[in-house]
């Protein structure tokens with residue numbers, strides 16, 4: 066079967082995503098701190114949306130999430146804001162950057178609470194990796210992100226023993 070994405074290029078703007086979620090008592094420990102696992106789940110979800118928007122018909126799975134540091138706490142009643150975009154596309158793999166913000170809704174204060182780099186891979190119905198559209202770099206920022214994403218991808222593949 067011919068690969069429909071061959072020679073196709075898409076911009077990062079076409080797939081970027083943002084979400085805002087209210088943090089509830091069920092998301093947090095007894096002192097009100099939102100669980101890292103809740104944040105991670107939503108990071109994984111939004112990265113999957115970005116990857117799927119870019120890859121379209123194929124299935125996308127998470128291959129890795131780089132070490133994640135939670136810089137600031139997020140509390141019950143805060144909104145969790147996630148901004149996600151593609152930095153780098155290899156062949157079937159994609160690096161998605163997710164920035165995490167906590168918003169104090171009482172005072173309209175938004176703080177950067179963390180960042181994650183998620184690698185997703187496009188696969189066919191047999192689980193075999195499948196090429197995705199190349200990333201069309203429109204701006205100097207796109208080019209810088211691509212270069213830095215490529216360097217990170219090489220080191221994560223080395224770490225995983227895949228290079």
Ligand SMILES: CC(C)(COP(=O)(O)OP(=O)(O)OC[C@H]1O[C@@H](n2cnc3c(N)ncnc32)[C@H](O)[C@@H]1OP(=O)(O)O)[C@@H](O)C(=O)NCCC(=O)NCCS
Nearest residue numbers: 125126127128129155156157158184186188194221225227
């Ligand atoms: C991700 C997965 C498909 C890769 O399988 P694989 O046998 O290594 O596949 P390939 O050798 O064909 O590699 C496919 C791509 O994955 C990339 N890759 C594989 N392991 C990786 C890792 N640990 N980190 C980053 N990229 C990785 C390869 O570099 C390659 O990229 P490219 O096509 O852009 O060059 C496979 O490991 C898998 O199915 N894992 C489980 C995924 C999952 O269940 N996630 C949670 C639910 S979504």
